[in-house]
Amino acid sequence: MSDDNVILSLTAAVEARPDDPTLRLLLGGVLVDAGRAVEALAQAGLVLAHDPGNVAAQALMQRALNANAPAAADTGAAPPDEPQPSSQEKADPLAAYEEELSPVVPPRYAVPEKAAGPVPAGGPLEPASGEDDRRFDVESSGLRLADVGGMADVKERLELAFLGPMRNPELRRLYGKSLRGGLMLYGPPGCGKTFIARAVAGELGARFMSLSIVDVLDMWLGNSERNLHELFQTARRNAPCVLFLDEVDALGQKRSHTNSSSMRTVGNQLLAELDGVDSDNEGVFVLAATNTPWQVDPALRRPGRLDRMVLVLPPDADARETIIDRNLRDRPIAGIDLPKLVAETEDFSGADLTHLCESAAEYAMADSIRSGKVRMIEQRDFARALKQVRPSTGPWFTTARNVAMFANEGGAYDDLIAYLRKRKLLR
Incomplete structure (x- = not known):
């Protein structure tokens, strides 16, 4: 029997017994398999309208939404006999389905009274899989700077240092701009320095390599x-x-503070590699990251090495909205006041926001286990989580404030001082 005949038979059975949720869910499953996910969403929504805690209906809805995701991303033209999707549906297919099913399914986010529509969804893409060069991982990044929420100042600095010269080879040759160079990202932990480095690689269409201390140190001399x-x-x-040097202060710490002769020679080797003494570093973009730039050897920051520093601050309001939405898009939520959450999470790092979302999910799951009835993650769960989760950036700013006040050699931390004064953390 063909899928169409099965669907017709099940539809007739549902019409005869409209209050039978088992029949509706069976019909919905067949509709998804037949590529008719929107109709399956309607069946799941009708079941949830009478039984919001129906686990099978929730699973069917998630399955139908996932089945529609690839089709929504298709940029090709629709067949002539089908209506073209609106710009809003193209931008956010989940929002379009939510609006269509609003009479029976509660909205994912609470929309402010003056808002014109649902909160736009967004989030970074996952990096593409890479290949190995010898025993080191060489990846191809699928991220772009557009995937990084906010951080306009960081993006502008990266555009000047790397991206602009790469995109304009004629101007690069005219102005004698080399494609070699280094830049050090610094700031509180968990604010996305590694993510930005991957986005730069994707923007350049370049390979990406991440280097940490475990990739370098060995017990044998040399x-x-x-x-x-x-x-x-x-x-x-x-x-x-x-080439991303994570925690560069571990490899390139101040040699005057290093008691180990082996670590001093590793630091010297790093300086030699950055200079390209024996090899040409043309086309190798060195990005380093550290939470403690004041512990990095000054020789690493001289011109021609990691000569530019960029402060990566906790995510701004736009970035916090993107991070929260990304963490919630695959979780069952209802009535979340996203603007309120954004306003209440100032100074939260990206890692803090992820932890906040996980904590809210844990509270909802614990209630479901105790009551035996599955429910959505709601605003009250975030209210409870905010009483427990605090921003982790405070201790870093305390230390950085002292450094900015008393160790700002050559104006290296002028941007940090400007931010601290803006936040009234420094007079």
Whole structure:
């Protein structure tokens, strides 16, 4: 029997017994399999209208929404006999389905009275899988700077340092701008420095390599320096390549504070690789990240190495909205006041916001376990979570304030001082 005949038979059975949820869910499952997910959403919505805690209906709705996601992303033209989707439906298919089913399904977000429509969804793409070069991971990033919410100042600095010259080779040659260089991102932990580095790689269409201390250090004398050289050689072979030095203060800490002779030689090797003494670093973009730039050896920050510093601050309001929405889009939510959450999470890092969403989900799940009835994540769960989750950036700003006041050699932390004064944390 064909799918159409099965659907017709089940539709007739549902019309004869409209109060039978089992029949409706069976029909909905067949509709999804037949590529008619919108009709399946309607069946799931009718069941949820009478039984909001029906787990099978919630699962069917999620399955139908997921089935529609690829079709919504298709940029090709619709068949002539089908109506073209509106710009709002193209931008946010989930919002369009929510509006269509609003009589029977509660909205995911609470919309302010003056708002013209639902809160736009957004979120970064996941990085594409990469390939190996020897024993080091060389990836191809699918991220773009547009996937990074907010951070306009950081994006502008990256555009000047890397992206503009790469996109305009004629102007680059005219002005004698080299494609080699380094930039150090610094700021509180959990604010997206690694994410930004991946986005730069995706924006350039370049390979991405991440280097940490565990990739370098070895117990045998000389092997750490050899590992560091191999990493840079791999980046040069895969140019254009973004080489990301995570926690650069661990590898390039101030040599005057280092008691280990082996760590001093590793630091010297890092300086030699950045200079490209034995090799050409053309096309190798070095991005470093640290929470404590004041512990990085000054030699690493001289011109030609990591000579530019960019402050990566806690996400602004636009970025917080994007991060919260991304963390909630695959979770069952209803009536979430997103603008209120954004206003209440100032100074939260991206990691703090993720933890906040997970805590709210835990409260809703715990209530469901106790009551035996599944419910949505609601605003009250976030109210409880906000009493427990606090921004983790406070201790960092306390330390950074002292550094900015008493150790601002050459104006290296002028942007940090400007931010602290803006927030009235420094006079």
